[in-house]
Amino acid sequence: MTKRIFFIGLLIVSSFSCKKEVEEEPNGFNKTELLRNLTDNIIVPTYLSMEASIVELQNAWTAFTLTQNASNLDDFKVKWLNSNLIFQKAKMFHFGPGLNHGLRAAYGTFPTDTSKVLNLSAQTNPDVYILANIDAIGYPAIEFLIYRPNAFSLLSGSPTQRQFITVLLDKMKYDLDNVLDDWTTSYATQFKQSTGTSSTSGFSLLINAFNLEYELAKNAKLGIPIGNQSLGIAQPQYAEAPYSGKSLLLLEENLKFIKAVFQGVNDAGSDGKSFADYLVSLNKQSLRDEILNEINGALSDFDNLSDNLVVEIQNQPATLDALYTKLQNLVVHFKTDMTSAFGVLITYQDNDGD
Amino acid sequence: MKYFNRNEQISIAPLVVFRLLFGLLTLFGTIRFLSKGWVDEMYIQPHLYFGFYGFEWVKTLPGDWMYLPFILMILGSLGIIFGFFYRWAAVLYFLSFTYVELLDKTNYLNHYYFVSLVAFLMIWLPANKNFSLDVAWRKKKSFVSIPKFNIQILQLQLACVYVFAGIAKLNSDWLFEAQPLSIWLSSHVDIPVFGELLKQKWIAYAFSWFGCFYDLFIVFFLLMNRTRTVAYFFVIAFHLLTAYLFPIGVFPYVMISLTLIFFSVQFHEKIIVFLKDRISYRADNKNNIEFTETKSENLFYGFTFFIVLQIIIPFRHILYPGDLFWNEEGFRFSWRVMLMHKEGLAQFYIHDSKTGGEIEVMNSDYLTRKQEEQMSTQPDMLIQFAHHLQQEFKDKSLKINNQTYQIKNPTVHANVYVTLNGRPSQLMISKNVDLSAQTYNLQHRDWLENFKD
Structure with a gap:
C-alpha cells in the first residue's frame, strides 16, 4: 500500500513539473568547469604575473642600488605601482596556499607603521618575518620609503634602508614562490574537484573569499578613511598608499578584478564559466544583470575622482559617500541573493535547515 | 480507547532496547561534538551569547570549564547505556545537555530539542528494570513487563516530530515552488x-512531495503490522539520503535507531535475548512479572500533560499576525525542519545624538561567523544584538583624530536585507527604526517590514 501511495504521489508531482520543465534550458553548467576556469585562467596566471612583476621590482631595485639616480628611482616607482596593482587581484584568493603563507597581510597591511619601518630599516639584520612587524613590510612599507619627502636623498644616504628594501623584496618573492609552488604542484588539482557545498569545499572557499574581499575593499579602502566607522569624521590617516597618492587607483583595480572574477574573464581575453554563468543556469539572469549594472555604476564614479583618496576627502566628500552607498548596495546582492542561490554553507557545523 | 489503556502491561524489551540505543547515540553525539572542536568554537570563543527568552540567566562557565558539561554528558550516557544508577544518569544527561542548549540560540537545532525532550522522558521511564547493572550489581528488582504507556509516550514523541514536520511542509513554497529543496x-x-x-x-x-507525505504518514505505517517492514525500509532510505545530501549531523541516525520503538515486542525480545546470551547475563529474575508503582498513575497523567503541551506548542504561531517564515514568531520548538533557506545582511549603525554622527558596526568584531549568519535573518536575535550594541557604546569614549568623543545616549539602527527561499532579497528592518527603543519580548514585532511575496 505504501508503494501505491508513493506512486500516486509521484504522478501528482510529475503533473506539476511538466509546465516548469519547458522553462529549463540545459546549458550543461557545472562547478568543476567554473573552478577549472578560475584556476587555470585567473588564479594561477595572476600569481604568475605577480611573480614576474616582483622579479622586475627586484631588478629595478638592484639597478638603483648600483646607480643611485633619480631616474632609476622613478623607474622603480613605476614597477612598484604595476606590481601593487597586480596584488590587488591576487589578494582575493585568501584560502589554501594564499592563506597558509599569509600573503594578503604580508604584502598589503596598511597604514604602514612609519616609525617601525624607520627603526627596522636602520638595522643590519631586520627581522621581517615575524608577525609583530606585519605593518612594516610589503608594498606599503616600500611605498613610504620611496615616496616620502626627500626619498631620493634619504635612500642614497642610507645603505641599511636600501638593504631593507632588498630584504623586503626577497621576502615577497619567497612567499609568492611558496604560494605558486603549492598551487601548481597539488592544490590546483584538489581545488578544481572540490565542488561541494560544505564550507571546506573549493567552491565555498572561493565564494566566501570573494565576498570577504569585496567587503574588505569597501570598508578598509573607503569606508574607514571617509569616517563611516568614526561618527562621520574622516580619518585620512587610514587611507591606503598616502605617499604615492594612488589609493583610489588601487581600489578601482580591486573592484575591476572582483567584476572580472564574477564574469570569469581574464586580461588575455579568455572568457570561461563563472558566478555569472552559474546564476544564469539557475534562471537568475536578472540578478546577474543587476550586479553588473551596480558594479559598472560604481566603477564609473572613478572617472570623476583622482587617484588620491586623501585629496578627494577634502575636495569631493559627497562623491565618495555616493560611491560608498553604491558599494554597500552591492554587498546585499553578493552576500544574500547570490550566496543563497548557490546554496553554499558558511559554517561547517550541523544544521537542520532552519 | 484501547491504545491508551493505562493498566495494560507490555514486555519491557522495547524500552530496554530504546535505552541502549539512546545512550549509544548520545555518547556518540557528545564525542563527535568534542572531537570537532565545537565546544571551543561555540561556547568558549564567542564574546556574547544569544540566550532564549526567559532563560538569559543561563550563562557559560568560564573558559575550559565549558568542557565539564560535556564530560557529564558522557558519564550520563554511559549510565544510561549500562543502566547503572540509571535515574541519576538520565537526570545528569538531561541537565547537562539542556544547559548547553539553552546557552545560545545560534546553535538551536530541532534535533537537539528532541534529544532534550527524550532525555527528560527517560528520567521517568523504568528503562533499567531489566538487563542493567542496577539489577546485576546493585541488586535492584528486575521486571519482565511494564505499563504499556511507558512505550507509548516514546512513540507519541516520535509521532509529534514526524507529523508536525509534515504539517509544516504543507505550505506553498514547499509544495508549489519546491523550495528550499530546489536550491x-x-x-x-x-x-x-x-x-x-x-x-x-x-x-x-x-x-x-514525497518528503511531506513521508513525514505525515510514516508513523501510521510503522504502527501497522502489515506495513511496518516496508515503512522501516523507507525510514532507512529517507534518512540516509538526507544524511548524504545535507549537513544534518547525527539526526538521521537518531531517527533510524529510535523508530525501532514501533517494532513488535517479539522483535525487541529477540535482541535482548541475543545480547544477554552473548555476555552470559543472568541477573534478571523471571519471577517478578509486572512492574507497577503507586506513582504510576501520576506518571500517566504527567505524560498526558506533556504530550498535550507538545501538540499545542507547534501551533502557537497562529497567535501572531504576518508571515511565519519571515517574522519567525513561534517558529522554534515546532519541528519545522528543512523549510527555509534564508540569507541576510544586517548592517548596524550606532547613532550619536550629541554629534549627530554615525558609526557603522562591523558585526564580526562581536560575533562568530555562525552567530552573524544566524542573527542576520532572525528578528529576535537582531533585537538582542541591537541591545548589546547599545550597552557596548553607552558612555563609550572614542578617540578620533586625537580628539576624544564621549557617546552619551546612543541609539541603534539597522538596515537588514533578507532573501527567503530563493526570492530576491527584501528589506526586513528599516534604518528608520530605533532598535534600542524596542523591547525584546514575545509580542508581535511590528517594527519588522512586512513580507512581500
Missing part, C-alpha cells in the same frame, strides 16, 4: 551520475 539539490550538480538529475526541477518536486 539545495541543484547545488549538488557536480555529484557523479546523479548531479544533472538533482538539478531538474521535477526531482525537487518529487523530493518535496
Whole structure:
C-alpha cells in the first residue's frame, strides 16, 4: 500500500513539473568547469604575473642600488605601482596556499607603521618575518620609503634602508614562490574537484573569499578613511598608499578584478564559466544583470575622482559617500541573493535547515 | 480507547532496547561534538551569547570549564547505556545537555530539542528494570513487563516530530515552488551520475512531495503490522539520503535507531535475548512479572500533560499576525525542519545624538561567523544584538583624530536585507527604526517590514 501511495504521489508531482520543465534550458553548467576556469585562467596566471612583476621590482631595485639616480628611482616607482596593482587581484584568493603563507597581510597591511619601518630599516639584520612587524613590510612599507619627502636623498644616504628594501623584496618573492609552488604542484588539482557545498569545499572557499574581499575593499579602502566607522569624521590617516597618492587607483583595480572574477574573464581575453554563468543556469539572469549594472555604476564614479583618496576627502566628500552607498548596495546582492542561490554553507557545523 | 489503556502491561524489551540505543547515540553525539572542536568554537570563543527568552540567566562557565558539561554528558550516557544508577544518569544527561542548549540560540537545532525532550522522558521511564547493572550489581528488582504507556509516550514523541514536520511542509513554497529543496539539490550538480538529475526541477518536486507525505504518514505505517517492514525500509532510505545530501549531523541516525520503538515486542525480545546470551547475563529474575508503582498513575497523567503541551506548542504561531517564515514568531520548538533557506545582511549603525554622527558596526568584531549568519535573518536575535550594541557604546569614549568623543545616549539602527527561499532579497528592518527603543519580548514585532511575496 505504501508503494501505491508513493506512486500516486509521484504522478501528482510529475503533473506539476511538466509546465516548469519547458522553462529549463540545459546549458550543461557545472562547478568543476567554473573552478577549472578560475584556476587555470585567473588564479594561477595572476600569481604568475605577480611573480614576474616582483622579479622586475627586484631588478629595478638592484639597478638603483648600483646607480643611485633619480631616474632609476622613478623607474622603480613605476614597477612598484604595476606590481601593487597586480596584488590587488591576487589578494582575493585568501584560502589554501594564499592563506597558509599569509600573503594578503604580508604584502598589503596598511597604514604602514612609519616609525617601525624607520627603526627596522636602520638595522643590519631586520627581522621581517615575524608577525609583530606585519605593518612594516610589503608594498606599503616600500611605498613610504620611496615616496616620502626627500626619498631620493634619504635612500642614497642610507645603505641599511636600501638593504631593507632588498630584504623586503626577497621576502615577497619567497612567499609568492611558496604560494605558486603549492598551487601548481597539488592544490590546483584538489581545488578544481572540490565542488561541494560544505564550507571546506573549493567552491565555498572561493565564494566566501570573494565576498570577504569585496567587503574588505569597501570598508578598509573607503569606508574607514571617509569616517563611516568614526561618527562621520574622516580619518585620512587610514587611507591606503598616502605617499604615492594612488589609493583610489588601487581600489578601482580591486573592484575591476572582483567584476572580472564574477564574469570569469581574464586580461588575455579568455572568457570561461563563472558566478555569472552559474546564476544564469539557475534562471537568475536578472540578478546577474543587476550586479553588473551596480558594479559598472560604481566603477564609473572613478572617472570623476583622482587617484588620491586623501585629496578627494577634502575636495569631493559627497562623491565618495555616493560611491560608498553604491558599494554597500552591492554587498546585499553578493552576500544574500547570490550566496543563497548557490546554496553554499558558511559554517561547517550541523544544521537542520532552519 | 484501547491504545491508551493505562493498566495494560507490555514486555519491557522495547524500552530496554530504546535505552541502549539512546545512550549509544548520545555518547556518540557528545564525542563527535568534542572531537570537532565545537565546544571551543561555540561556547568558549564567542564574546556574547544569544540566550532564549526567559532563560538569559543561563550563562557559560568560564573558559575550559565549558568542557565539564560535556564530560557529564558522557558519564550520563554511559549510565544510561549500562543502566547503572540509571535515574541519576538520565537526570545528569538531561541537565547537562539542556544547559548547553539553552546557552545560545545560534546553535538551536530541532534535533537537539528532541534529544532534550527524550532525555527528560527517560528520567521517568523504568528503562533499567531489566538487563542493567542496577539489577546485576546493585541488586535492584528486575521486571519482565511494564505499563504499556511507558512505550507509548516514546512513540507519541516520535509521532509529534514526524507529523508536525509534515504539517509544516504543507505550505506553498514547499509544495508549489519546491523550495528550499530546489536550491539545495541543484547545488549538488557536480555529484557523479546523479548531479544533472538533482538539478531538474521535477526531482525537487518529487523530493518535496514525497518528503511531506513521508513525514505525515510514516508513523501510521510503522504502527501497522502489515506495513511496518516496508515503512522501516523507507525510514532507512529517507534518512540516509538526507544524511548524504545535507549537513544534518547525527539526526538521521537518531531517527533510524529510535523508530525501532514501533517494532513488535517479539522483535525487541529477540535482541535482548541475543545480547544477554552473548555476555552470559543472568541477573534478571523471571519471577517478578509486572512492574507497577503507586506513582504510576501520576506518571500517566504527567505524560498526558506533556504530550498535550507538545501538540499545542507547534501551533502557537497562529497567535501572531504576518508571515511565519519571515517574522519567525513561534517558529522554534515546532519541528519545522528543512523549510527555509534564508540569507541576510544586517548592517548596524550606532547613532550619536550629541554629534549627530554615525558609526557603522562591523558585526564580526562581536560575533562568530555562525552567530552573524544566524542573527542576520532572525528578528529576535537582531533585537538582542541591537541591545548589546547599545550597552557596548553607552558612555563609550572614542578617540578620533586625537580628539576624544564621549557617546552619551546612543541609539541603534539597522538596515537588514533578507532573501527567503530563493526570492530576491527584501528589506526586513528599516534604518528608520530605533532598535534600542524596542523591547525584546514575545509580542508581535511590528517594527519588522512586512513580507512581500
